[in-house]
Amino acid sequence: MPGILLDGPQGEAGPKVITDELTRLCIQVDGDPDNVESKRQKLPYREVEHLAFSFKGLVRVSNLQGLVNLRKLQLDNNALTKIENLDGLVNLRWLDLSFNRIAKIEGLDKLALLEDLSLFSNCIEQMENMEMLTNLMVLSMGRNNITSLHNVMYLRQFKRLRLINLSGNPISNDSDYKSYILSHIKDLTYLDNRRVLAADVQAAMEQHQDEVIELQEKEEQEAAAEKAAAEAAAHQELMQQANLQGVETMLEDMTKNDPEWAKLASIPNLLDSWNDVKDKFTTATDEFKVLMLEQHEKKQAEFAEWLAVATQATSERDQAGRDLVRSFEKVIKQALRSIQDDPGSGEAALKGPRERNEALHEALLALEMETVDILQDLLQQLDRNYSELADASRGFFTTYFATVRDLDNRFFENCATAALTALEKYASDAGDMEGLPDEARQLLADKDSLISTVQAAHDVHSQHLDTLEDRLTSQEVKRANDLVAEKTSWAENRDRARIAEIIAVVDRNRKVMEEALHDDEQYT
Template sequence: MSDIYNDIEPNVIDDEMVQKAIEEQFPEDIGKIAKREGINFKDVTELQLSFRNILQIDNLWQFENLTKLQLDNNIIEKIEALESLVHLVWLDLSFNNIEVIEGLDTLVKLQDLSLSNNRISKIEHMDALQELQIFSIGKNNLTTLEDVIYLRRFKKLRTLNLTGNPLCNDEHYTLFVVAYLPDLVYLDFRLVSDTTREAAVLKYQDFTELLEREEAQALAQLEEEQAKQKELEYHKAAFVEYLNGSFLFDSMYAEDTEAAKLASLPGVGDLQEAYPSGDFVSVCENLFNYGLQEYEKREAEVSDFYESLHEALTANQQEGRKLILDFENRNKTVIYDIADSKRDEYRGDILQLSDALMALEMLIADQLESPVTESHLISRSRVLRSAFSLTIFSTMTQCRDLENRHHEELLEISITALEKSLKNELDEDLPADVQMLLVDRTTIVNAVNTSHGIHLLKIDKRESDILSNINHWQTSVTEKAVQNEIDRNRERIREIVQYIDNLQEELDNLEIMEPIV
C-alpha cells in the first residue's frame, strides 16, 4: 500500500506540480516548447500524477476537458475536488489510503474506475456512474458478498476485479457474483465461462428471480414518478400547475383551523362536502385546460418568430458567403503578383469586401431590429398575455363568488347553531373548542369571517402567482430575443473584422518577405 511513502513530506496538487507533469508527458522536444510557451490547462485531456506523495486532491478545476486522470500510488485519504472533471472517462485512484467511495456524482461519463489497494469496506455512492464498464476494487476491506448486489445498477459493467478482498474467501464467492451480475464478461482478470454461468444460475435462480421482480417493480414506480414529474413541469410551464383537481380548494383548508372547528356544527359537514364537489373544482379545471391551450399558442408564436428570424439570417449569410467567394475567385493569383499595381488593387478589393460585409450586416441588423424590439414578438406576446390575464381574472372571480356564497351559507348555519345553543336546543355534544365559539354572536361571526379570509387569500395568491408568471414570460421572451440579436451582431462583426485582418496580414507578410533584387 501507499504507506511506504509516509516518511516523505506529503504534497498537495499545485500549478507547479501539474505543469511539470504535463511537460513530462510530451516527447523531449515538444516538452521544451510547452515549457517555454506555457500550457493551457483547458487543452489537456490526460494527466498523470502517480507516485507524487499527494495527500489531498485539489486544484484540478482548470482541467475541464480532462478525460483520463491517474492519481495512483499516492497517500490520498479522500475522493474530492473532482466536480469539474465532467468529461472524465478513466480514473485511477489505486494504491492510496481511501476509506469511503464518494465525490463521484458529476463524473457521469466515467467508464473505467480503479480503486484497488485502498481501505474501502463498502461499495456505495456510485449511482451517477451509469456508463461504468470496468471497475477494479481489489485488495480492499470488502467483507460482505451482498455488497456486490449494489453493482447490478450498472448495466454496462462487463469487467470487475474484487480479488484480494475478504469476501473472496467465501466458498460461493464466484458463483454468487456471476449469478447476481449476469452480464459480467471478466471477473478477477478471468473470462467467465459458460459452465460457471450455468452453475451460478442454477444455485441462485430463486433469489435472483425474486430480486428481478423487485427491481422491475421499483423501476415501474420510478418511471411513474418521473412521468408525473414531467407532467408537472409541463403544467408549471403553462402556469396552471395544481389546478386540475381540488388542489386549490384543499389548500384553502390546509391552514384553516377555524374551519375544522366549525365543521362540528350541525349542517356544516354537509355544506363543506358539497362545496368542492360543486362548481369550484370545475372552474379550476376549466382554467387548467385553457392554460394548456394558451401555453401551446405561446410556444407556437415563439417558434414561428425564431423560424422567420432563422430564414432571414440564412439568406443574409448566404449573401455574405457569395461576396467572399466572388472576392476569392477574383483574387486567386493576385497576391502572388509582384506588380505593385496588382497589390494595390488587391488591397482596395479587401477594403471593398470589408465595406460590403459590414453593410450587409447593418442591413440585417436594421431589418431585425423592428420585429425584435418593437413589432411582431412583443405585440403578439402582449396579446397572448392580455387574453390569458383576463381569463385568469374572470376565473378567480368565479372562485371568489363561490367562496362568498359558501361563506354566507356557513354564516347562516353557524348563527342558527349559536341560537340553538343559547336555548339549549342542540342535540349534539360538541368539543370544548367548538363550544367556546358558541358564546355570543361576535365570537362565532369572527370565526366564520377568519375562515373566509384565509380562503380568499389563497385564491388571491394563486391569481397573483399566475399573473406574475405570465408577465415574467412576456418580459423574458422579448428580452431574450433582443439579447440574442445583440450577441449575434457582435459575433458577426468580430468574424468580419478577423477575416479582413487575416487577409491584410497575409498581404503585409508577403510584402515584407519579398527578396530585394
C-alpha cells in the same frame, strides 16, 4: 504541464517531482518504434490518451491538469494511500490503482465515464463512494479487506456491471459467497475471472429466493415512487411554464391558510357543502387548464416559428456578407501578386481594390441594415402576437376566477344558513352541546361570534383568490414583455457586433493595401 509529485523513496535523492522528460516517457503511443519517442515529445498534453506511471514509487498523485482527454491511466504498483486529484480527468475510461496501499474508495466523483476500475490488492474494507460511476462495467477488487458479504449489495446499483473480481477478500471464504453474489448482482458475465453459468445463477436464485423476492419488491416500490416523483416534478414544471402555479391547489391553500377553518369544522355538518364546491371546482379547473395549456402550446409554436424565420433571415445575409468578403479577398490577392510581378505599380494596382473596399463597406452595411429592418419587423410581429395571446389568457383568467368566486360565495351563503340552523338546534337542546369540542361550544354560545367567524373565513378566501388572480394575470403580461425585451436586446447586441466586425474587416483591408503600397514605394 505540472509534474506528478513523487514523495516516496527514490534512492539516495529522496522525494522528487516528475519532470516533463519523465512525464513524456510515460506517455503511451502507438506507431513505428523509431518514431515513438518523437511522437511523445511533440504530442500536446490535451491529446494524450494513455499514461502509465506503474512502478514509480508514488505515494501521492497531484497536478494532473491539462489531461482533459486522457482515457487510460495506470497508477498500479506504487505506494499510494489515497485516491485524489483525479477530478480533471473527465474522459477517463480505464483506471488501474492495483497494488497500492489505498484504504478507502474516494475521489472518483467526476469520473462519470469510467468503465474499468481496478483496485486489486489494496487495503479497502468497504465498497462505497462510487455512485457516480454509472457506466462501470468492470470492477476488480480482489485481495482487499472486505469482510461483509452484505456490502456486495452496494454493487447492485451498477446496471452495466458485467465483471467482478472479489477473490482474496475475507468474504470469499464464506460458504454463501458465490451464490449470494450471483443472486444479488444482475447480469454478471464473469465472477472472479470465471465465466458465469446460467445453471449457477438459477441455483443461486433458488437458494436466496425469499430474500431476492423481497429485494425485488422493494426495488419495484422504489422505482414506482421515483417514477411518480419524476412525473409530479414534470407536471409542476409544466404548470409553471403554462403560468398555472397555485391553481390546482387553490382550495387546499385557502383552507390551510384560513385560521377560522378549523373552528368552523368543529361544528357538525357546518362545512358539508364544501365537498360539492370541490367537485365543481375540479370540473372548472380541468376545463381552464385545457385552455391554458393550449395557450402555452401556441406560445411555444409562435416563438419557434419566429426563431426559425429570424435565424434564416440573419443566416442568409451573414452568408451573403461572407461571400462579399471572400470575393474581395480574391481581388486584393490578385492585386498584391501584380505588385510583386511588377514593382512600382502599386498605385495603379491598388486603385481598383481601394474603391472596391469602400464599396464593400457600403454593401456590408446595406446588408446589415436590411437585417436590422427585418428583425425589427419580426420583433413587432412577436410583440403583437404574444400580446394577443396574453390578452386571451387574461380573459380566461377573468372567467375562471369569476366561476371560483361564485362557488366560494354560494358556499359561504350556505354556511351562514347552516350556522343559524345549528344555533337554533343547540339552543333548543343544550344537552346536545355536551359532546362538542370546546371551540364549537364557544361559537354556538354567541351568535355574533359565529357569524363573524364565518365572515372572516370568507374574507380569507376572497383575499387568496384576489392575490392569486393578480399574480397570475400580471405574470402572463410580464412573460410576454420579457420575451420581447430579451429578443430586442439580442437583436441590438447582434447589430453592434456586426457593425464592429464590418469596420474591422474594412480597416484590415485598408491596412493591408497601405502596407503593400509602402513596401512597393520602398522597393522602387
